[in-house]
Amino acid sequence: MPLVETLPIGADTAQWSVWGTVARIVVTDPARVAEAAELVKAELAAVDLACSRFRDDSELRWACRSGGTSVTVSPLLAHLVAAALDAARQTGGAVDPTVGAALCGLGYDRDFALLTGREVAPAVRVFATPDWRAVKLSVRELTVPDGVLLDLGATAKAVAADRAAAEVAAKLGVGVLVALGGDIATAGMAPAGGWEVLVQDRPGDPADTIRMPAGAALATSSTAGRTWGRPGEQLHHIVDPATGRPAVPVWRTVSVAAYSCLRANTLSTAAIVRGHAAPDLLGKAPSRLVTPSLDVLRLGGWPS
Template structure:
């Protein structure tokens, strides 16, 4: 995932490894950092149990094994699936949760931390994704077509950042920034001058510092972060739902600011999939697009 680091803002921090990336929290009251970390860990554990496609005991995997029959799911999983389907609808299917089978077929069939560093030679097969409109969600009644494996990776981590930040702010009464790799959410009061964030995909790549106001969020999607396969034929995790294959890397990274991490991630992922159409998609949304050659395009008032 992209390397996004919070610059010091006079608040205390905690960080740990999760989901093949780093979770980091920053709070405005250093005395609250341990309680805040406990709340975030609990939220992430609940999300993992609900929708991990790498856990055979997750609710999501159970729903995908239902042979096309409707199953009652928890309010949390219903919210996460609903967010994924909304993202698909808002992007015209560019962000599609039915790509799980295609990702597995390309070798991304376990937590990414277990793949990193291995010379994986996946048997590349083309999977025609079933289309997100084949999934039905009626309240807490979920129907997944037989043979479909959902992957909520494009939205669930961002939603988890939003949920965790809100939980800390409400229960502890402090300002907080929650970063899960490239997904950053804030809640509660911001430090003076806002939350300062250094945005950079990889060491040596173009970088910039932005300030997020209270309640703002940031998401960065990358075709360079989660890669696997043998040298010369590396794959990445952002698929074109129409082909079931990794999208052509028109953009190395896309960063988007919004007032929810879920919204920011939906747009950044869709922009990667949209390729040359990303600028039209993002319009006046504050965003920064970096090409494989490290040229930048800044939109919507993204700071120079």
């Protein structure tokens, strides 16, 4: 997972482990940090119950077992699925929520914390995944084609960061930064000079310390963080929907700044999938791309 950290860590900060990564929150009023943490934990628990593909009791798993018939889902799951379908639409299918079966075929069939160190059988065949356009959502009526397993991992964590930050700012009246691994969202007033953030994937990788204004967001997608192996190959979790295989690691990491974490994550994930075409995809978005040899390409006014 990307080591994207707020600096410094003090009384205004709380952190804990969740979803195989680290959740960290920072607030502008240290006296409200405990309340803020409880609000964020509740939001993450609700998102997990709605859309985890690792829980048999999640609403998403229930919808995927519907045999291709339309089901009425909660407003939260409808929001999360809509975000995933919008990301697919915006990226021409580079970020596609129908990659769940491909990820399971690759061995990513449980929470990543439980996957680490586990040997994956080499005999699993992996097929190209169905197209996201086969999934239908009308307000709260969701239809998932029979046999399709949705995976919202490319967008749900970013949506959760956006939602949690907005809720803390609205309910507690404080400025807040919510970081879920490489997904960062802010809301409310920023500290003087902005939110100071260290962007670095792994120890020893290139590092940038940047300042984010109020309301800004940042996402880092990595081909080096969530990896696992099976005989003869090393795998990572960002699947190219065109092949059902891990995207070719043209980039070790891509970091993108935007004014929602969902938008930032959509672009960073799509850039990994698009490989050499990533600079054209990113356009003027402030971005930092790191190659496997640790060379850094900064685009769109990313601070040097």
